Amino acid sequence: MTTLDIALPEGLTAERLSTQHPFLLVHAEAGVPFDEWTRQHRDALRAILLRHGAVQIRGLDLNKQRFGAMGKILEPEAIDYTGGIGPRHLVEDDVFTSTDLPPAVGLASHNEMSYGSIWPMRVLFFCEEAPESGGATTVCDARRMFDCLPTEIRDEFLTRGIRYVRNYSKRVPYKTIQETFGTTDREQIDAFCKKNNIETQWLGDDALQLRQYGPAIRKHPETGDSVFFNTLALWHPAYWLDIMRRVYPGAPEPQTANDLWQDAQYGDGGEIPFTVVMHILAAYEEQEYDVSWQKGDVLYIDNMLASHGRKPFSGKRSILASFRQPLKASDIQAD
Ligand SMILES: [Fe+2]
Incomplete structure (x- = not known):
């Protein structure tokens, strides 16, 4: 210190x-x-x-x-x-x-x-x-993250934003609809999601896709700083798919996009390349403090x-x- x-x-x-x-x-x-x-x-x-x-x-x-x-x-x-x-x-x-x-599961920044x-x-x-061992909480300066990203990565996010997708189904061994909303009632969930700008698509009796949109970069309302502000790294399969395979070896391998627990795409639905996510993950690791x-x-x-x-x-x-x-x-x- x-x-x-x-x-x-x-x-x-x-x-x-x-x-x-x-x-x-x-x-x-x-x-x-x-x-x-x-x-x-x-x-x-x-x-x-x-x-x-x-x-x-x-x-x-x-x-x-x-x-x-x-x-x-x-x-x-x-x-x-x-x-x-x-x-x-x-x-x-x-x-x-x-x-x-x-x-055994770490959480990306x-x-x-x-x-x-x-x-x-x-x-x-x-x-x-x-x-007892490990378990630090990491913190990472969001202004520094904004500053350190290559212009081409930053510009792509500034132009296109992010679409966050979640899938709930019996094939997905993760948080359930009930645990997420405190109910499985479709009308209540649809009303909540509409109020919160979340698109819902019911894909079956207990299968639901949620889609949300947001920028990857914002200005802090009090300081005016540009900040890298999102959950992209955590949501992208480039990060969590490998963790899922190691920690939940019995989990079924995703067969289609609708089997992904969560996904992050560009706001227009275009795929965010794994290489971009890996670059961001490496930047977090370099910048964060344990x-x-x-x-x-x-x-x-x-x-x-x-x-x-x-x-x-x-x-x-x-x-x-x-x-x-x-x-x-x-x-x-x-x-
Ligand atoms: Fe968190």
Whole structure:
């Protein structure tokens, strides 16, 4: 760790997590109640978050209930995860497991719910139980990702955007329709999807395709920065197909495009070449920072300034998540 070279508000101590990344580690004062500390430093934390993108907070006396309360103090409004793609479950009010995927599955960097018409501007993670081995949460500067992409890749996304496709069927061993929407009632699902700009196509009694559209690059509404903001790498089969084969060896091999759990295409339906996705994955790997966890740590992320992912792990690990400060795509302009 290095000494911080920026002025911090009185009462906050922080360090840069590494020399190569903008992310900070803030030490809470020992013995100060979590709610008092959070109220006292809320505005300062928000301000440094807008500059640094992600802040790890260490030293508060937290459990999952207190983490939920802390999230509410920092960002009063939470987002409902109905319709979200990640397998997770609710553990407290507005507090979810970070993912229910098996430990051997890593998650490529992504901006939470950026495939949708509404997403959380702030994501909070909490370490309820530190990983025994591996299991870092990765964070990656979305401005740097925008800057480092070759012009030809960037321009293609700027022109064409992304189409996100999901397929639900008995052949797909992933999150079910019921788990995604809390119901299997077609009318309710169609109504929800219409309201949220999700195209639905029922392909059978329990087979459903969802399609959503979004840009790959946006401007941050507060800082004005151009940011690489999407879930392309995570959704593209170039990333997950190989993982599926290793982790779910019994899963049937996709025979048609409708057998793919999830897919990311250009917005006009054109295929995004595997080579483009591999380039983006390599850029994430080069740019991202591994946040290592101690029990009780919080990671406070501006979801448009930093993407996140996770490394595989073994043994126990419990990282919880809260998604806060909803923003509608219709309220900001695409870049
Ligand atoms: Fe996520």
